Amino acid sequence: MRRRNHDELRERLRAGGFTPRASEVADVLRLLADEELGPKAMQAALAVPNESFEVARSIADEVTSEVRARLCELIGRIARGGDEGLVAWLISRVEDDDGRVRRRAIAALGKLENSHHEGILLAAWGRAGVRPVQPAARLAELRAIAVALGSCGRERARALLAGVRDGDEQLVRVATEAVIKIDRELARSDASRIDLDASLPGDTEVLLHVRPGLEAIVLDELGAEVETRMAGRGRVAVRGARSLRALFVARSFLHLGIPLAPRHIASGRGPEDAVIEAMTEEPTIAILRALTRGPIRWRLQWNDGGHRRAATFRVAKEVAHRRPELVNDARHAPWVAGVSERGSRVFIELWPRAITDPRFVWRGSSVPAASHPTVAAALARIGQAQPEDVVWDPFCGSGSELAERALLGNYRELHGSDLDTAALALARDNLSRAGVVPTTLVCADARTHRPSARPIDLLLTNPPLGFRVTSEVSQHELVTVALDHWCDLLAAGGRIVWVSPMPGLTAAHPRLRADLRLRVDLGGLQAEIQRLVLAPRSRRGC
Numbered sequence: 001m002r003r004r005n006h007d008e009l010r011e012r013l014r015a016g017g018f019t020p021r022a023s024e025v026a027d028v029l030r031l032l033a034d035e036e037l038g039p040k041a042m043q044a045a046l047a048v049p050n051e052s053f054e055v056a057r058s059i060a061d062e063v064t065s066e067v068r069a070r071l072c073e074l075i076g077r078i079a080r081g082g083d084e085g086l087v088a089w090l091i092s093r094v095e096d097d098d099g100r101v102r103r104r105a106i107a108a109l110g111k112l113e114n115s116h117h118e119g120i121l122l123a124a125w126g127r128a129g130v131r132p133v134q135p136a137a138r139l140a141e142l143r144a145i146a147v148a149l150g151s152c153g154r155e156r157a158r159a160l161l162a163g164v165r166d167g168d169e170q171l172v173r174v175a176t177e178a179v180i181k182i183d184r185e186l187a188r189s190d191a192s193r194i195d196l197d198a199s200l201p202g203d204t205e206v207l208l209h210v211r212p213g214l215e216a217i218v219l220d221e222l223g224a225e226v227e228t229r230m231a232g233r234g235r236v237a238v239r240g241a242r243s244l245r246a247l248f249v250a251r252s253f254l255h256l257g258i259p260l261a262p263r264h265i266a267s268g269r270g271p272e273d274a275v276i277e278a279m280t281e282e283p284t285i286a287i288l289r290a291l292t293r294g295p296i297r298w299r300l301q302w303n304d305g306g307h308r309r310a311a312t313f314r315v316a317k318e319v320a321h322r323r324p325e326l327v328n329d330a331r332h333a334p335w336v337a338g339v340s341e342r343g344s345r346v347f348i349e350l351w352p353r354a355i356t357d358p359r360f361v362w363r364g365s366s367v368p369a370a371s372h373p374t375v376a377a378a379l380a381r382i383g384q385a386q387p388e389d390v391v392w393d394p395f396c397g398s399g400s401e402l403a404e405r406a407l408l409g410n411y412r413e414l415h416g417s418d419l420d421t422a423a424l425a426l427a428r429d430n431l432s433r434a435g436v437v438p439t440t441l442v443c444a445d446a447r448t449h450r451p452s453a454r455p456i457d458l459l460l461t462n463p464p465l466g467f468r469v470t471s472e473v474s475q476h477e478l479v480t481v482a483l484d485h486w487c488d489l490l491a492a493g494g495r496i497v498w499v500s501p502m503p504g505l506t507a508a509h510p511r512l513r514a515d516l517r518l519r520v521d522l523g524g525l526q527a528e529i530q531r532l533v534l535a536p537r538s539r540r541g542c
Contacts, residue, residue: 013040019047025055030063032070042074049078053086065098072101076108087112094124099137103144110148118153121145122160139168146171150178158182177313180320180328184297187327192294194334194352196245201290202283206244207349208236208253213520213529217378221250234521244291244352251359251377251404257338257349260284265344272311274346275300275339279315280322287350288326288335297327298335298350362434365426366398371462375499375522376400379460380408382516382531383497388412389457390491394446394482399427401460406436415451417444447481455491462499475501487511487534496532503528511535 004012009027012018014037020028025048031041045052056071063071072093079086093105106124109117128141146164149157161182164175200206210218212234219236222228226246231237241247247256260283263274278284279298288296300312316328334354340347360373371379379401387410393401396416406414416439418424424441431439440451446463463478479502486496487509495515499522500506507514507530516531 010037013037013044016040016043018044020044022048022051025051026059028052029055029059029071029074030067032074033064033066038070042070045074046077049081053078053089057089060093065096065101068093068096068098069100069104072104072108076105076111079108079112087114091117091120094120095127099133099141103141106141106144106148110151113151115152115154118149118157121149121153122156125149125160139171143168143171143174146174146178150174150181153178153182154186158186176317180313180316183320184327184329187295187297187329188332190294192292192297192332192334192354194244194291194355195293196248196355196358197243198291199243200241201286203239204287205259206238206241206247207231207257207259208238208247208250209255209257210234210236210253211374211378211521211523213518214252214374214378216518217252217381218250221252221381222247223249244355245358248357248359251407252374252381254374255351257351258287260348260350263346263348265341265346270311271339271341271346272308272315275315275337275348276318276322278346278348279319279326279337284350285323285325291352292334295327296325296335297329297333298337299328299330299333301336301338303338303340362403362430363400364429364433366400366430367420367423367426370397370423371400372523373400373404375462375520376404378520379462379497379499379529380404382518382529383458383460383495384531385409385411386457390452390454391415391458391460392417392451392456392489393461394418394444394449394451394459394486395461395463396427396441397423397462399430399441401462402427402439403431403434403436405458405460406431406434406439412457413452413454414439416441417446417449417451419443419445447478447485450489455494456486456489457491457494459486459490459494459496460498463501476505479506483509483512490534492534492536494534496530498530498532499527500530503530506530506532 004024009024028041028044029052031037034041053075056075060068060071072090075086075090079090090105090109093101094109096102096105106121109121125142125145128138128145131138146161149161158179161175161179164172166172208218215230215236219228222238226241227239229237238247260278263278265271265274300315302308319326320328334352336351336353338349338351363373383405385405385408389411390413391405391411392415394417396402396418399416402414402416414436416427421443424443427441483506496512503517507517511534512532513535514530515533518529520527520529
């Protein structure tokens with residue numbers, strides 16, 4: 001096979017998606033430092049990792065230092081698979097004669113996040129301090145080592161970097177950031193979790209985040225045992241709960257958080273100052289101590305967008321200084337401090353993330369576009385469960401509505417049907433997880449199926465909406481034909497509780513009375529939940 005010439009190779013790299021032949025790898029590697037084609041050459045070399053390493057090892061001492069530096073980056077990326085030969089080659093380049101190569105090798109070694117490399121990097125720090133080079137080059141190397149130690153260092157690296165407190169401002173900054181990262185990693189050796197059963201301190205307020213439109217349902221679920229109020233669209237505030245777990249009696253909220261007192265941004269200060277104050281004050285610490293078992297790990301999230309790296313590190317550094325027990329951990333934190341800015345005010349909410357929602361353990365699998373379990377729970381609640389109910393979900397999917405209705409209390413019969421046999425299999429599994437018996441699940445058409453010899457007391461469903469409707473039947477036909485059929489099956493006073501695909505049409509059905517109409521935001525889809533009741537004396541002759 002003819003080997004491509006230089007110009008042909010460059011054109012193939014420009015086109016992207018290029019996998020070089022073995023005979024072309026050396027030419028590709030020599031283009032790693034090319035201003036235009038360097039990134040394309042890197043991707044091409046990564047497509048043949050074994051060949052790239054063998055060629056890199058053979059040409060490293062004959063190429064320019066700039067190419068050799070890029071080779072360190074390449075081998076570092078390949079070495080993340082754990083090959084010892086690759087790692088050994090990188091380690092050898094930590095002592096390269098050229099500073100650029102050393103810095104690239106050091107950076108690549110740090111990204112492997114292996115604590116066994118701490119000693120190698122500490123030795124490199126010692127050599128850098130006495131190496132006969134220009135001060136700027138020495139500082140650049142020390143900064144590279146500090147960053148790498150932040151990813152793989154332990155106690156010895158921390159002791160070294162904690163002593164970097166004056167001199168080059170940038171070196172002090174990266175050393176400080178590295179110490180924070182090392183502290184975070186050292187703390188990970190101890191388990192950290194949120195205790196849902198722990199007593200909430202004092203008069204702690206908790207915010208339940210709800211789909212807009214379902215606030216009243218959540219208030220009803222919570223009952224009178226706790227103090228509740230509407231706290232804005234999509235939010236319900238609760239005081240007086242015994243624990244976080246006690247709040248999960250409400251099955252229709254999405255997630256919960258603990259709001260801290262709003263802060264005003266003083267003139268000449270930034271939002272990070274407000275975050276530092278809020279995170280380090282005693283009421284915040286009391287909440288975190290009470291609800292956390294093990295080290296208190298947390299991370300910062302700017303809800304209005306952007307990582308704000310400098311601001312985040314400043315907050316992490318100052319909070320760690322004032323409250324050493326708070327460990328900033330970007331990857332394994334059970335607590336997230338969500339920050340939102342509104343003009344000159346800052347709002348901070350503590351979100352418990354590392355918890356298992358105790359409400360929906362029955363949900364093993366779901367089908368695309370299936371009801372979110374909180375929506376299914378809301379529909380079941382609106383259905384006003386009665387112990388003698390004969391219940392049918394004609395579009396049962398993976399069984400969410402049936403599971404949630406069953407968990408509300410006794411029923412006479414529970415039926416589900418769907419045209420998707422795979423969905424019915426998932427529904428059987430989910431209902432089994434929920435301990436729901438007896439249940440009848442069949443593959444059947446909602447427009448013609450009769451699930452029981454008895455009249456239906458509660459028809460509970462979230463039907464196909466929009467693109468989910470099968471192409472064989474229009475949405476209008478599905479709704480009108482199905483509703484007429486359902487009316488024939490309903491008991492006197494029987495209820496249809498559903499997310500209506502055509503709310504105006506279904507609420508005006510002549511045989512049904514709209515008992516409740518609730519506009520709800522279903523994740524960007526504006527929908528209407530309806531409770532329709534069979535009109536008196538309409539069961540026959542209507």
